[in-house]
Amino acid sequence: MLTHPPYNPEDLGEQPPGPDFPRLLQAQRQERYPDPPPFYQLLFDGKLKSADLQLWAKNHYFYWEPMLQFSTGAIYIKSNDEATRARLIRKQVCIEGRQIVGDIVGWDTPAYEELWLRFGESLGLKREEILDWKVFTRSYFAHSTLAMCSRSWEWTWLDGVAAVYAYDLTAREWMRQAGEALKQHYAVADQHLEVFKVVSSDSTEDVPWEEELLSYWPCTKERQLTAARAFRYRLDIEYQYLLPLHVAVTTGTLPFQVP
């Protein structure tokens, strides 16, 4: 309760699980979702039209703002382990724009949502078109679920970190591949692809500390079971967020949108 540090393996007289636990999570991911989300598969294969990319640019803004911003911040707030918080707050700064701490370390990268808007503009969209877009209802439901689990009692702080790990494993792959595909198949110029480079690079940097943490703290069976479930649910949420886009581009019919 309040701000007590969590009991560590030594306090509990338990053994840390070691690298087997993050490996187990990766195996579960492979079993549940061996392939990228179908929309991303089409993107990577160069099978989307210009209008499809625009639709993605509009619907995915909500993913960065508020979905990723809020959920990551909520997990940070739950964490009473100081070392974990130090990692999570740095992650939050990356999401919100490294320029926030420019006076301390000279960083000038803007927020993910700003970089995404710039990418959208390169596809011929106006900022207002992206900001005013009514997100697909299933994507909104995905956000609501992630916000609730991250903010409330559904996930512990450690479950939250496992969920962030699921995000980073997917973001480092999908954003890198998306950037490459946009350049190769859709002739998007390099200068408009910053968001893909920044996000995949940040996620690549974060995976090692998450694996280290997940090799130490889930030292009881219950901690492992709940963290693994949060990991799997986060994967579900990621896939569900993108599903309406696949429906839209493959059927030509727009799925439900928020009122």
Add this chain to the structure above:
Amino acid sequence: MAKAVEGKEWGKDQLTPDELMESLEEIRTEYSGGSRADFRAAALPTSKEQVAAAKRRSHTGVSGGNHRFEGERYLRIEGIENKEIRRFALRKLVDEEGQTTVGGTVPAHPTLQRWNSLEMGVTEEEIHDLERQDAIPSSIVSTGWYHWMHRTAPWQVVAASALVGEASKLIPEVKERMIRELDQTRELYQEWGIKDIDRAMAQQIEHSPGGVDDEHGLYDVNLTREYVNTPELQEELRKVYIYRLQRETRGQRGTL
């Protein structure tokens, strides 16, 4: 309805920004025994052992807390239209959780607090054990209220609630007292033979005029003036402001 300024009542009439700030300062003075400088003022300690005992109490059942109030403040500021305010709240959080988290040199405030404890003779092992003990009952309920308020009050009020602590340091009388206390503390630590006085005083310096709270206090004032702008929000802030003053002045000692 309580009277705010001549001809206006809290919760019924909208106060101008100047009236709001003036009325809040009047409330602060009331809780400072009539003197603006007395807010949070405490007698200087008389021995290293006395400080160590106080530090042991402060570690009991507690391990840092900025994430549970500054963090909640940050998260409460929703809406893309408020993203710049929210991002300044995140910056505040970085300052308090440690600029070291992003590659800077200033450590987290809980680390500075621990440095002071270690210089006073409290050991790392003691701190580890104390942090895992049950918190002091009066601290549980006053901290519980504080966290709950941050989760449930309107974001404008949550953000403005920081006025009580950080913005108090903008008051000239408080500023003078805190600067005086820095010199007094240094002298005491020299007298007690503290080995690394700079390390022992790092937390106090960080929270004194010239430290990080200066900029944060100005932010709190500007935000309050601009966004706490309806009778309802102003009345809610009045209550939170009073609760915080009650908590800050006597709540921690269990004498509310």
